[in-house]
Amino acid sequence: MENAASVQCATDRPNETGVGSQAAKIELHEAFALVGKALANPHRLEMLDVLAQEERSVEVLAGRAAISVALASAHLQALRRAGLVASRRDGNRIVYRLANDDVYRLLTALRTVAGGLAEAEQAARRLLGTPVEAVSREELLARVRAGDAVIVDLRPAEEYEAGHIAGALSIPLPELEARLAELPTDLEVVAYCRGPYCAMSPEGVALLERHGRRACRLVDGFPEWRLAGLPVRDGREDG
Amino acid sequence: MENAASVQCATDRPNETGVGSQAAKIELHEAFALVGKALANPHRLEMLDVLAQEERSVEVLAGRAAISVALASAHLQALRRAGLVASRRDGNRIVYRLANDDVYRLLTALRTVAGGLAEAEQAARRLLGTPVEAVSREELLARVRAGDAVIVDLRPAEEYEAGHIAGALSIPLPELEARLAELPTDLEVVAYCRGPYCAMSPEGVALLERHGRRACRLVDGFPEWRLAGLPVRDGREDG
DNA sequence: GAACTATTCAAACAAGTCGTAGAATAGCAG
DNA sequence: CTGCTATTCTACGACTTGTTTGAATAGTTC
Numbered sequence: 001m002e003n004a005a006s007v008q009c010a011t012d013r014p015n016e017t018g019v020g021s022q023a024a025k026i027e028l029h030e031a032f033a034l035v036g037k038a039l040a041n042p043h044r045l046e047m048l049d050v051l052a053q054e055e056r057s058v059e060v061l062a063g064r065a066a067i068s069v070a071l072a073s074a075h076l077q078a079l080r081r082a083g084l085v086a087s088r089r090d091g092n093r094i095v096y097r098l099a100n101d102d103v104y105r106l107l108t109a110l111r112t113v114a115g116g117l118a119e120a121e122q123a124a125r126r127l128l129g130t131p132v133e134a135v136s137r138e139e140l141l142a143r144v145r146a147g148d149a150v151i152v153d154l155r156p157a158e159e160y161e162a163g164h165i166a167g168a169l170s171i172p173l174p175e176l177e178a179r180l181a182e183l184p185t186d187l188e189v190v191a192y193c194r195g196p197y198c199a200m201s202p203e204g205v206a207l208l209e210r211h212g213r214r215a216c217r218l219v220d221g222f223p224e225w226r227l228a229g230l231p232v233r234d235g236r237e238d239g
Numbered sequence: 240m241e242n243a244a245s246v247q248c249a250t251d252r253p254n255e256t257g258v259g260s261q262a263a264k265i266e267l268h269e270a271f272a273l274v275g276k277a278l279a280n281p282h283r284l285e286m287l288d289v290l291a292q293e294e295r296s297v298e299v300l301a302g303r304a305a306i307s308v309a310l311a312s313a314h315l316q317a318l319r320r321a322g323l324v325a326s327r328r329d330g331n332r333i334v335y336r337l338a339n340d341d342v343y344r345l346l347t348a349l350r351t352v353a354g355g356l357a358e359a360e361q362a363a364r365r366l367l368g369t370p371v372e373a374v375s376r377e378e379l380l381a382r383v384r385a386g387d388a389v390i391v392d393l394r395p396a397e398e399y400e401a402g403h404i405a406g407a408l409s410i411p412l413p414e415l416e417a418r419l420a421e422l423p424t425d426l427e428v429v430a431y432c433r434g435p436y437c438a439m440s441p442e443g444v445a446l447l448e449r450h451g452r453r454a455c456r457l458v459d460g461f462p463e464w465r466l467a468g469l470p471v472r473d474g475r476e477d478g
Numbered sequence: 479g480a481a482c483t484a485t486t487c488a489a490a491c492a493a494g495t496c497g498t499a500g501a502a503t504a505g506c507a508g
Numbered sequence: 509c510t511g512c513t514a515t516t517c518t519a520c521g522a523c524t525t526g527t528t529t530g531a532a533t534a535g536t537t538c
Contacts, residue, residue: 021438022305024366028436029281029288031359035352036284039275041496042268049268058515066261071497073516083356092506093514099355106348113274113345117322120270127263197267199260280526297485310527312486317525331536332484 038082039110043067044075047096051085052104052223053155053194054162055097104223111197124197132205133216137228140190140218149188152176154200155222161235165192165225173200176207188214195221277321278349282306283314286335290324291343291462292394292433293401294336343462350436363436371444372455376467379429379457388427391415393439394461400474404431404464412439415446427453434460 038044046065050056056064062072076096079085084103087096098104114120135143143149144167151168153160160170171179173193183189189208193200201217208215218225226232277283285304289295295303301311315335318324323342326335337343353359374382382388383406390407392399399409410418412432422428428447432439440456447454457464465471 021366024362025285026281026305027362028359028366029284031356031362032284032349032353033279033281034356034358035349036275036278036280037495040272040279041275042265042272043496045268045271045275046264066265068498069515070499070517073514074497077516083352089505092504092512094516102348102352106345106352109341109345109348110271110274113322113341114271116339117270117273119273120267123263123266123270127260127267199264276525282526307528308485309487309529312484313526316486328535330484331482331534333486 035082035084035106038079038084039106041075041078043071044079045107045110047072047075048079048084048098048103048107049195049197051096051098052107053159055095057090057093057095059093061096101227104227108224127197127199128202129199129206130202132202132209134219135190135216136219137225137230141230143188143190147187149190150184152183152189152191152204153222154191154193154204159194159222163226163232163234164222166231166233168192173204176204177211180208180211180213183208183213185213188216190216190218192218192225193221195223274321274323274345277318277323278345280314280317282310283318284346284349286311286314287318287323287337287342287346288434288436290335290337291346292398294327294334296329296332296334298332300335340466343466347463366436366438367441368438368445369441371441371448373458374429374455375458376464376469380469382427382429386426388429389423391422391428391430391443392461393430393432393443398433398461402465402471402473403461405470405472407431412443415443416450419447419450419452422447422452424452427455429455429457431457431464432460434462 043065047061050061050064058073058076059069061076062069065072065075067075076085076087079096080087083099085096086099087094089095115124140149140151144151151165153164153168153170154173154176155164155170156172157170160168160172164170169182171182189205191201191204191208193204196219198221201221205215205217222232282304286300289300289303297312297315298308300315301308304311306314315324315326318335319326323338324335325338326333328334354363379388379390383390390404392403392407392409393412393415394409395411396409399407399411403409408421410421428444430440430443430447432443435458437460440460444454444456461471
């Protein structure tokens with residue numbers, strides 16, 4: 001088979017097909033690969049995952065990824081060069097955030113594809129434990145509207161403050177057992193957390209079921225809910 | 240990179256918050272990073288782009304990416320390890336294809352994010368030339384249904400055969416000037432090609448306009464159309 | 479089976495990336 | 509200004525990736 005793709009029409013215009021555009025095509029793929037390279041390191045992916053919930057300082061990100069501050073800083077600059085994060089100064093510290101919503105969509109697409117790998121499936125089983133029943137965003141909305149379910153946000157209070165599903169109750173996972181009385185016994189509890197690969201909601205559901213409650217989890221987490229355009233609140237609007 | 244596989248995790252409860260799940264989280268992000276690494280090379284991205292249109296042999300892929308067959312083979316194995324491509328044997332040759340539709344979605348997300356980078360914008364300008372008017376898939380469908388437009392597929396005939404927008408006419412770009420008579424003069428021509436970073440439809444539109452035709456391009460290409468669930472045909476069903 | 483083709487494997491080296499440790503910088507509190 | 513904190517920069521070794529070359533393999537054709 002011959003290489004039929006490239007060399008055709010030779011006009012004098014800037015966007016002709018030929019040698020010049022072959023070089024441009026290579027440069028374009030090199031530019032795309034810059035973003036690919038940014039996604040090629042587990043620490044960077046973990047920091048992006050943390051930033052998907054809320055903006056964070058370098059020190060906090062380093063702690064969450066279990067790496068030194070200097071290394072976290074270097075990785076964050078790599079992410080910034082690739083256009084994945086942005087930062088602002090807040091007094092003495094620099095606070096990083098995801099550059100835009102497309103970055104989270106990219107992260108979701110990456111996880112969807114990677115989720116099929118044997119390595120990922122095995123790690124996910126170890127992280128999430130026995131699978132628990134999960135409902136879609138649409139199903140959750142329907143149950144809440146019908147008065148059949150109550151939504152519980154199991155993330156740390158700080159992340160709840162930064163943004164949560166409208167109408168959700170904040171009960172951070174470590175406090176869940178002590179605060180069971182706050183949950184109505186006649187409704188199903190739908191728990192959610194950071195996303196599909198966060199262990200908090202499966203653990204919370206397991207705990208609720210051990211206490212005889214009907215419970216399930218939302219398939220994904222708060223970032224997906226927000227990106228789907230569904231109703232959200234934050235600490236300034238609603239408690 | 241350190242290999243902390245499987246040594247930790249001393250609890251007997253599968254999904255407990257603590258050391259074991261910390262290790263699982265790291266492994267999970269390492270698994271995601273495997274896919275990131277696969278996206279970290281311009282040659283691999285170019286081959287994925289080619290495969291988005293149609294399955295291809297190693298030799299053809301090597302030619303399109305302008306690299307040796309041995310190198311292309313090595314890159315394809317890297318892509319296969321990451322679950323991005325699959326292959327089958329066809330007589331004497333091995334034919335590779337994208338592993339599934341999620342891979343194309345990932346590629347699209349990557350390009351969307353990377354498209355904002357200065358490097359990518361510059362390369363895109365060089366590749367695509369002066370921007371031409373572009374219409375969305377919905378707008379295109381509406382114009383065709385109203386009888387206002389005709390759709391032209393500018394890709395090589397082989398790719399048209401492998402799948403095209405229902406109702407589109409196949410006029411490969413090199414033949415366009417010679418085959419102008421086949422296009423009705425009273426309708427607008429909507430051209431499409433491989434995708435948003437393919438130079439064929441901007442070039443085709445420019446050529447049509449030089450010949451006094453009303454023309455514009457579809458913002459993206461055939462793969463996006465197919466993934467959106469819009470009507471498609473292939474060589475066996477329609478000519 | 480022999481000759482042929484397409485693809486993959488193996489070895490080797492250059493170039494790039496990751497992580498560590500310690501120094502340097504920028505803003506804040508006094 | 510001085511000391512303090514958070515972050516970034518620099519330099520270096522260990523490791524990984526990209527590429528080339530030539531040989532090995534699997535399947536086809538005669």
